[in-house]
Amino acid sequence: MSEAIKVARTYLRPDKKLPTVWCGGCGLGIIMSAMLRAIANVGVDKNKVAVVSGIGCTGRMPTYVDFNTLHTTHGRGLAFATGVKVARPELTVIAAMGDGDALAIGGNHFIHACRRNIDMTAVVANNQIYGMTGGQYSPTTPHGKRGTTAPYGNVEHAFDTAALAVGAGATFVARTSVYHAREAAALIEKAIRHKGFSVVEVMANCHTSYGRMNKFASPVDMLEWMRDNSVPVKAAERMDAKDLEGKFTRGIMVETEKPEFIQAYDELAERMVADPAAVAGVKKIIQAYDEMADQLKSTEG
Amino acid sequence: MSESKGRMQVLQGNEACAVGALAAGVNFFGGYPITPSSEIAEVMSQCLPLMGGRFIQMEDEIASIAAIVGASLAGAKAMTATSGPGFSLMQENIGFAAIAEVPCLIVNVQRAGPSTGLPTQPAQADVQQTRWGTHGDHAMIALAPSSVLECFTMTVDCINLSERYRTPVVLLSDEVIGHMRESVTLPAPGTYRVEPRKLPEEDGSDYRPYCECEGDPLPALSAFGDEHRYHVTGLTHDARGFPTMVKEEVDLKIRGIVGKIENCADELASYEEFMIDDADVLLFAYGSTARVAKSSVRDLRKRGVRAGLLRTRTIWPFSSTRLQELSEQMKLVVVPEMNLGQLSLEVERAVCGATEVRQLGKVDGDLFTPDEIAEFTMEAVGK
Numbered sequence: 001m002s003e004a005i006k007v008a009r010t011y012l013r014p015d016k017k018l019p020t021v022w023c024g025g026c027g028l029g030i031i032m033s034a035m036l037r038a039i040a041n042v043g044v045d046k047n048k049v050a051v052v053s054g055i056g057c058t059g060r061m062p063t064y065v066d067f068n069t070l071h072t073t074h075g076r077g078l079a080f081a082t083g084v085k086v087a088r089p090e091l092t093v094i095a096a097m098g099d100g101d102a103l104a105i106g107g108n109h110f111i112h113a114c115r116r117n118i119d120m121t122a123v124v125a126n127n128q129i130y131g132m133t134g135g136q137y138s139p140t141t142p143h144g145k146r147g148t149t150a151p152y153g154n155v156e157h158a159f160d161t162a163a164l165a166v167g168a169g170a171t172f173v174a175r176t177s178v179y180h181a182r183e184a185a186a187l188i189e190k191a192i193r194h195k196g197f198s199v200v201e202v203m204a205n206c207h208t209s210y211g212r213m214n215k216f217a218s219p220v221d222m223l224e225w226m227r228d229n230s231v232p233v234k235a236a237e238r239m240d241a242k243d244l245e246g247k248f249t250r251g252i253m254v255e256t257e258k259p260e261f262i263q264a265y266d267e268l269a270e271r272m273v274a275d276p277a278a279v280a281g282v283k284k285i286i287q288a289y290d291e292m293a294d295q296l297k298s299t300e301g
Numbered sequence: 302m303s304e305s306k307g308r309m310q311v312l313q314g315n316e317a318c319a320v321g322a323l324a325a326g327v328n329f330f331g332g333y334p335i336t337p338s339s340e341i342a343e344v345m346s347q348c349l350p351l352m353g354g355r356f357i358q359m360e361d362e363i364a365s366i367a368a369i370v371g372a373s374l375a376g377a378k379a380m381t382a383t384s385g386p387g388f389s390l391m392q393e394n395i396g397f398a399a400i401a402e403v404p405c406l407i408v409n410v411q412r413a414g415p416s417t418g419l420p421t422q423p424a425q426a427d428v429q430q431t432r433w434g435t436h437g438d439h440a441m442i443a444l445a446p447s448s449v450l451e452c453f454t455m456t457v458d459c460i461n462l463s464e465r466y467r468t469p470v471v472l473l474s475d476e477v478i479g480h481m482r483e484s485v486t487l488p489a490p491g492t493y494r495v496e497p498r499k500l501p502e503e504d505g506s507d508y509r510p511y512c513e514c515e516g517d518p519l520p521a522l523s524a525f526g527d528e529h530r531y532h533v534t535g536l537t538h539d540a541r542g543f544p545t546m547v548k549e550e551v552d553l554k555i556r557g558i559v560g561k562i563e564n565c566a567d568e569l570a571s572y573e574e575f576m577i578d579d580a581d582v583l584l585f586a587y588g589s590t591a592r593v594a595k596s597s598v599r600d601l602r603k604r605g606v607r608a609g610l611l612r613t614r615t616i617w618p619f620s621s622t623r624l625q626e627l628s629e630q631m632k633l634v635v636v637p638e639m640n641l642g643q644l645s646l647e648v649e650r651a652v653c654g655a656t657e658v659r660q661l662g663k664v665d666g667d668l669f670t671p672d673e674i675a676e677f678t679m680e681a682v683g684k
Contacts, residue, residue, distance in 0.1 A: 017543065047505075050525050052371070063532060063543065068525035070374060071534035072367065073397050079364035083371025083379065086355050087329050088526045091375065109367075112360040262355075269350035282348050286320050287307055289352075291490040296328055297353040 004033070011036040011046070013066045021060050025219035027178035027204030031125050032061050034181060034202070035094065038188035044092045051094050052081040054106055057131045057206075058098035075106025078113040078122060085120050089262045092192060093120035099140040100130045103159050107139070113197055114168035118261040121191045121198045124161055127206035135209030142246075146213040165199040166254050172198035173253040178205060179226035180250065187252070196260050203230070203248060309486045314452040315382075315479045318408055318472065319344035320487065321456030322380055326495055327406070328354035329377035331368035333361055333387060336420045337476040338410035341382035362387035366394040369405045373398075374533060376498060376524030378460060380406035384476075385414040385427055389434070395469050396435030397535045399558055402511065403522070404463035404498075406456070408472040410479040411588075413639075413666045422666030423476035425588055428643040431471050432617050438555050440562035442569065443471040443617040445587040449483040454493070455614070461496035462569070466561055467519055473616055475639070477589035477668055498522070505529045512557050513540040519561060563618050570620035573612040576602065580609025582682060583627055583634045585648055587613050589668060590637050596671035597637075601678055608678065616644065621651035628655040633682055637661040637674045657681075 012018070022028050039049060049067040053059040055074035062069035068091070072080045077095045085093040102110050102124045113122065129147055130136040137147030137154045140161060144153045162175040172194040174187040184202050191198035205211065205222035216222045233251035236244060272278040283289045312320070319341045322330075330345040346356040354377075359365040362383055369379035383391060388409045398405055411427050413419035427434075431443045442462050444455045456472055463470040499521040501508055505528040509520055523529035536544040537551045545551060562569075573591075576598055577583075586594040591612040601608035611627065628634065634656060636645035645660035652658050661677045663669055 047528050047530060048526060050375075063534070066530055068374075068530055069532045070371065070525075071532070071536065072370075073393055073535055076363060076367040076394065079359065079367030080371035082357065082359070082364070083329070083331060083368035083373075083377075084375045084525055085371075086357055086368070087372035087377035087379070088375035088524070091526050108360050109364055112364070261357075265350070265355060273351050278351060282351050285312070285316055285344060286323065286348060287310060287487065288324075288490050292323055293352045295490060295495075296323065296326060 007033070007036050007040050011039065011066055012064055017064050020064060022057060023208045025205070025207060026057070027127060027206070028057055028061065028125055030178040030181050031123065031184065031202050031204060032064065034184035035096070035123060035188055036065065037185040038192055041189045042092070042192050048090060049092045049094070050081070050084050051096060052077045052084065053096045054101040056098040056101045058096050058125045059101060061096045075101050075104070076109060077101065078106060078109040081120055082113065082118060085118055086262060089119070094192070095120065095122045097122060097124050098131070099124065099126040099128060099161065100138040103139040103161060103164070111164070111168040114165050114170035114199065116261050117169065117171055117196045117258055119195055119197070121188070121200065123188060124199065124201045125204045126161055126201055127204040127210060129206050129210040131206045131209050135213060148213070161201045162199070162253050170199045170254065171196035171256050171258055174199070174251065175201040175203070175248065175253065176250045177203035177226040177230055179223045180230070183250070190252070194255070196258065307487045307489045309484050311482055312449050312485050313340060313480060313482050314446070314449045314474065315340035315410065316344050317449045317452035317485065317487070318382070318456045318474065319348065321453035322406070322460065323348055323352060324453070324490065324493070324495070325378065325457040325460035327378045327380050327460060329369060329372040329379040330354070330356045330381065331359050331365045331372065331379070332381045333359055333365050333383070335384045335387045337412055337479050338382040338384045338408060340479070341408055362390040363393060366391040366398070366405070366407065370394055370398050370401070370403050373403050373405050374525050376526070378498065380408065380460070382408035382410065384410050384412045386417065388427055388430065392434040396437060396439065398469040399435065399439040400535055400537070400554070401533050402467040402519070402558065404467050405469050406459050406463055406472065407469060408456070408474060411473065411475040413664065419666040421476065423589060423668060424639045424664070424666070425475055425590065426640040426643065426664070427473065428616060428640065431473055438559055440559045441471065441617040442466065442468060442562055443473045444614055445473045445616050446478055447588055447591045447612060448478070449481060450485045450487070451614070452478065453485070453487050457493055457495070461494060464496040464498060467522055468558070468562065473588070475588050498524070500524065500527065501529065509540040510542050511538065511540045512553070515553060515557070566618035566620040567622050569615050569618060570623065571614040572623060573614070575610040575612070577609035577611065577627070580607050581630060581632050582606055582608045582678060583631045584608060584610045584674065584678070585613070585624070585634055585636045586610065586638070587616060587644065590639060593669045593671055594637055594674055597674035597678065600671055600675040604675070604679065604684070606678065606682060606684065619647040619651070624648060624651040625653070625655070628652045631656045634658045635661060635674070635678050635681060637663070637669055639663050639669070
């Protein structure tokens with residue numbers, strides 16, 4: 001049995017969830033497959049994985065994968081994921097988001113998740129358009145490119161997702177594309193293994209909406225564009241801004257360490273439990289502190 | 302709540318609410334600061350780390366409720382606290398919790414609105430927002446405390462109800478109740494009921510998180526990380542949680558989330574009745590207004606009006622039964638509330654023309670005085 005079939009049989013839901021809602025040739029299938037191969041390589045128990053999403057084409061990804069899956073409201077995936085992870089830290093939590101979902105309506109949640117450094121992974125599928133609603137321009141649609149709400153060309157400017165994540169304090173940030181499918185799997189795997197908040201941006205083709213309006217005749221043209229216009233991070237360091245115009249960098253942008261939220265919180269809590277002043281402060285409000293604390297600890301999951 | 306063994310202490314309503322939450326087993330709080338509710342977050346941030354729980358301050362109220370719904374799905378008893386502007390932002394994911402049937406508690410310490418309004422002044426103007434704030438058909442459970450003690454007991458009740466009905470529940474407090482300090486003797490642990498999170502007994506392969514047929518008992522909610530690996534979505538879904546557009550399944554889902562609560566309206570109804578037996582004028586009130594209305598009843602009695610008070614603790618689902626019974630003996634029902642007509646609309650529907658219903662609204666940011674309510678009532682009965 002090939003590795004791909006094995007991964008599919010192990011991690012795709014067995015019961016009537018396929019085919020996906022995605023168009024034939026959509027890049028999201030490659031991203032889903034990269035995510036599954038990454039999870040397989042890390043070797044996490046399926047019961048201990050939660051995949052969370054928001055709304056849009058990418059939002060449908062959790063439906064197909066055999067984990068604890070949570071398809072939430074538009075832009076809020078990371079906020080829900082935060083609750084899941086903080087309530088149950090032993091879970092491996094992955095948030096799958098599109099560019100509109102992560103960076104427009106969910107932009108605030110995105111930067112604060114980067115800042116907080118909770119040990120989970122955001123996979124941002126960036127197809128530079130709102131696909132599900134029919135091709136409206138998104139926060140990553142390049143200046144001048146067309147969308148159904150930018151019929152004469154986009155007058156706004158695009159976010160550089162990875163740079164935004166770096167600026168907001170994410171401790172692991174990487175970017176690749178669906179053309180570089182193996183690299184995508186390897187980067188997502190590294191992101192999952194990273195202790196802290198990790199972001200992997202994967203440039204993806206939406207030939208149906210973006211390609212149709214921006215002179216890409218087929219998904220293959222879009223994949224070739226990714227091949228020809230992506231520059232490895234190292235190579236980009238030797239290039240000037242003019243040479244990089246219209247291209248994107250790929251590879252690991254940041255890989256660093258800072259105290260992880262839950263670990264830091266729990267360490268602090270442990271110190272406070274042993275701190276007479278802190279205990280006295282709580283007892284001032286809660287007379288039945290001892291009994292209630294025992295009760296709460298005994299019901300902990 | 303049975304008799305307590307605790308000592309008397311002076312507590313603020315918001316503090317009592319936080320203590321009640323901890324008593325009910327809340328071990329996750331996600332919130333965003335807002336007057337006049339912030340003390341609840343502050344007390345939770347102080348107590349949770351020492352009691353095996355976790356607190357997180359989110360980037361806004363949208364994220365706060367998202368986080369508590371996520372935490373609840375991971376098995377935590379989870380809550381947030383807010384006021385009008387934050388409550389408006391939460392509506393989106395209150396709807397998510399309603400359709401996904403995820404237990405959680407939202408405390409709304411009401412202040413005067415709309416918009417920023419009067420951040421430090423009381424109001425009762427979120428009554429209908431609580432019921433209808435999120436889009437789509439759904440039902441709601443909301444309780445309104447009138448004292449510091451009730452901030453404790455009703456928070457416990459709210460958590461229990463959210464677990465029993467697998468639904469978001471709102472504690473509809475107000476600025477006066479939240480910031481008021483009273484001497485209270487809180488019930489001791491073991492003297493009040495704490496509904497545990499019910500976990501499914503069946504194994505993973507056959508697990509259904511939602512009802513399959515009309516009238517099925519509500520299935521237990523598995524916690525993420527246990528062995529069930531199920532799907533949760535805000536899309537209309539089937540018994541396994543997967544999206545569906547099958548008419549029968551959609552209809553079952555929506556009628557199910559409404560019916561499981563609305564059909565229990567009488568069971569959930571809870572009142573305090575004061576001088577009701579011989580009354581022919583009824584004051585119908587809730588929250589801080591009900592405290593004032595009690596004084597008004599005494600005043601009115603002195604002035605020859607046979608007034609009585611029906612204080613409702615349950616705001617939603619609204620039960621008509623007791624009001625219908627009482628309306629037969631009343632020549633007038635007065636509904637004082639700090640808004641321009643919200644719960645009075647429900648009273649009118651319940652009384653259904655059997656007697657006159659008059660709303661007394663107040664929206665200047667001040668609490669009613671007993672005189673205001675008494676004078677209005679005297680005038681309305683023609684004395």
